[in-house]
Amino acid sequence: MNRKRQVLLLKLATWVLGLGPLSWLVWLTLTRQLGVDGVDTLLHKMGDFALIILLTGLAITPLRRLTGWNVLIRIQRLVGLFGFFYLTLHFLTYLVLDQTLDWEFILEDLTKRPYAVVGFAAWLLLIPLAVTSTRGWVRRLGKRWQKLHRLVYVAVALGLLHFYWQVKADTLWPLVAATVYVVLLTLRVLPRTASNRLQGEQ
């Protein structure tokens, strides 16, 4: 299969997988299968998807190094943007369905409650990353682009903290996600020589 077709299929798969969760949530809503805690279900699932997709994005570079499938870089932006998309949906669900746009309570949450503060900060951090994700910006920022986009690790870390602080007693999944994150971060940071070679190809 030639490279062009590879990329096309990869992008198609990413679009399908990216819109899949949203379609599923819409379907659950339409068929009244959200369960008894509808708002919480939507909120949590959107948060879960955002985290999974962002972690997938962080896995791309380690995967490229391990497998040599450099074509994966062609979907990295798309994956990142989908992560931001679900995170924004998560935030909007919180604002509209959960808080019913009661700005007094929202302001209190976002400024006084640690779990909400870090969650909000994570989303804010991703905004400049989403905006500068285009090729135009890559050119404009040059070397600084790479440095700026390392902030995604900070954003995801804040998101993990938000997740961990938000649960009442069951810390299993936050800890699993944190473990995955640490592994990916380690893989990213470690093999320096391989990293230099690959970056030459970009």
Place this chain on the structure above:
Amino acid sequence: MLIRKPNDIPSSEITPESVYVDRRRFIADATKLTVAGAAGGVLLGQGRDLFAQEGQVQQVDWSQMRSELGEELNSYEQATTYNNYYEFGTGKGDPVRRAQDFEPRPWSIAVEGACANPGTFDLEDFIRPSTMEDRIYRLRCVEAWSMVIPWRGFPLKDVIDRAAPTGNAKFVEFTTLYDPDRMPGQRRNVLRWPYVEGLRLDEATHPLTILATGLYGRDLPNQNGAPLRLIIPWKYGFKGIKGIVKMRFTERIPRNSWAIATPHEYGFYANVNPEVDHPRWSQAREDRLSAASFGFIPRRNWIPTRMFNGYGDQVAHMYDGMDLRTNF
């Protein structure tokens, strides 16, 4: 608090067509209704006597009933499918799904500690001396949601009086069944098992405090804490321990499970208090669950939270001089 006497209540409210009630007998029970009404909530009379007539199935249109503040009741379905009962899982829908096979009989309750009449009692013997009452109470969860539910039960005071606590007894401690085979949620230590709760003795003997064996005129389903659970309507719901197997009179303050798990978030007294926020959310308002909560696009129904969950005129005196911010 509104004590409703029979002539206050329009007959359309009390006797909708689906209700088989002897009207004359209801009015004759007026004394019982008023006296029982002094304890709190709206009482529908003594459950067993009023509704259980020979051979007749009791049917009450609960949707017509109101709390003493005029609030609508939640439906039986809402109250029995939206539950926090970590012994069967941490999701709200877990208990109804995973408690179906739980067998709440035979069941025995141990009474221990600083009392004159300790012992172990079969459930039927334990509740037989008491008269069941139906009480419409607000249930306010610490998570800031609430429902209005008609519990069926009897005053905890009945049991305490029979046990005869000694002068050393300052508190009552309750314990839930520990059996991971029958309670799958206990296979993981999300909380330290078994679940423990407690009350100060005056709180335990307060007329509003009941042991519930049913709701909506029916036996407690497993997911609501069958066969016996505690209801203290002016406190957060987690104080309402379910599946009780032991009561112990103690001198020292009990260490309740949520206070052990997260001491800076959950305390012993846990009085509903809009002025003292939970560290992670406001307690000034609550999501009063309604059909819209479970509707097509689920919606919150935020209403202001009342001090002591609206039972302040009957319970506030027990906390005179106490700093409710430190004793949360």
